[in-house]
Amino acid sequence: MDAPATENLDAIINIDENEESIKNKDVKLEENPFEQKKRKRTSxxxxxxxxxxxxxxxxxxxxxxxxxxxxxxxxxxxxxxxxxxxxxxxxxxxDKKQKLLAVNEGGVESEVAIANFKYDHANVREKASHMILVHEFPFNMVEHEVFNVFMKTAAPYYQKISRNTARNDCISTFELEKKKLKTMLGSVNRSLLDWGLENKVCTITLDNANNNDATVRILKDAIKRKLMLGGKIFYVRCCAHVINLLAQDGLSEIEMVIENVRESVKYLIASEARLIKFGEIAKQLQLPSKKLILDCPTHWNATYAMLAAALEFREVFPRYKDRDAGYNCCLVMKIGIGQNMCTIFLSVFEEVTNVISGSEYPTANIFLLEVWKIK
Known part of the structure; x- marks a missing residue:
């Protein structure tokens, strides 16, 4: 009986030792309770x-x-x-909870003012309309992909503007500025006397519209006593407008040639395949790598550019007709002599116009000599 009791006692002792060993192992995995703990940070x-x-x-x-x-x-x-x-x-x-900051530099001694920023889409549209009007950008400029990428990079909250919105905003800006100008001039009479300019006006330059003629007569009567030579040289016609009238009058004489060239260019640029075929012929003839130009009928200098470009390809058009049965404008294109004379004639007007338009203040010593060249 003693032996079994001894064996049971040994088993109990072994179990207690194993439990103690497990407890000791758990203690080693944790921080030492006897070491001084670090002070917990509460800030x-x-x-x-x-x-x-x-x-x-x-x-x-x-x-x-x-x-x-x-x-x-x-x-x-x-x-x-x-x-x-x-x-x-x-x-x-x-900090996501903090509003964006607008940093405005300037002021006294280059002070930097920091204020809360809030995206104002109405203000962005207004400034965009000013940009379009000042630089004469097309309305669809605000829809350009790279422009919108740039704006998103500069201002993540930027919202796209459509061309129709830009057009309407430009009209609104024009009307607003028009009202401001009317308010500013509301207290001003129709005469230059209120501004003290009657002794300082020498000449006035306007184009040849009938309403301008009537306005100049009224103005001339009001300040005639102060004008040089009794006002004989007061009204100076716009030289650029006179040149435009001369050129348009001359173009009317060769309207058939111009219309034929215009229709030929329209036909070719309407298809990429036609342009490629046309370019291949030009390359075979070793002609300069220029492009066809389509004019705006109301601008004579654009018509000149179209004729000058088409004249460079006068040998290409008949050869192209042989390859494209749908092209039927080549009969009149044979009038190359008339087209060449027209181009030479218009080149004089082009040169004079560039001289006049290239000067911010084309005084008489500039434009009189050029008008004499035309004569």
Whole structure:
């Protein structure tokens, strides 16, 4: 009976030793309860700072936003860390709860003013209309892909503007500026006397519209006594407009040639395949690599550019007709002599117009000589 009891006792002792061994192993996995615990940090600044140790063993505190390093305080003081967070611009911009900032430079001694920013789409549309009107951009410019990528990069909140919206905004801007101008001139009478300019006006330059003639007569009667030579040289006709009338009158004499060239160019540029075939013929003839130009009928200089370009390809058109049965404008194109004379004639007007338009103030010593060349 003693032996079994002894064996049972040994088994009980072994079980107790195993349990004690397991308990001891669990204790080793946890922190040592006998070591002094580190003081728990309660300040909120540690959400924005990290402790780092430099290569030389120096301990620093680093801002997680701007990465600026500050001295480590062994006494636990956090005043300088709070002071840094108040002026850390990187933290302010990164904080999702913080509004965007608008930084306006200028003012006295280049002061920088920081204010809360809010995207104003109405203001963006207004400024876009000013941009289109000042630089004479097309309305569909606001729909260009690269332009919208640029705007999204500069302002993530930017909303796209359609061409119809841009057109309507430009009309609204024009009407608004028109009202402002009317208000500004509301207290001004119709005469130049109120401005004290009656002794300073020498000539006035306008085009040849009938309403301008009537306006000049009224104005001339009001200040006739102050004008040079009794007003005989007061009204100067617009030289560029006179040249345009002369050129348009001359073009009317060869209207058939111009219309034929215009229809030929329209036919060719309407299809990429036609242009490729036309270009192949031009390359075989070793002609210069120029492009066909389609004119605007109301602008004589555009018509000149179209004729000059087509004249370079006068040998290509009949050869192209042999390859394209649908092209039937070549009969009149044989009048190459008339087209050539027209181009030479218009080149004189083109040269004079460039001289006049190239000067901001084309005075008489500039345009009189050019008009004499035309005569």
């Amino acid at each position: 909120v600044i540690w959400n924005d700072f990290n402790e780092i140790i430099l290569l030389d063993g120096t301990k620093k505190v680093q801002c997680i936003h701007c990465l600026k390093r500050l001295a480590y305080n062994n006494n636990g003081a956090t005043t300088q860390y709070h002071r840094h967070l108040k002026c850390c611009l990187s933290r302010i911009l990164a």
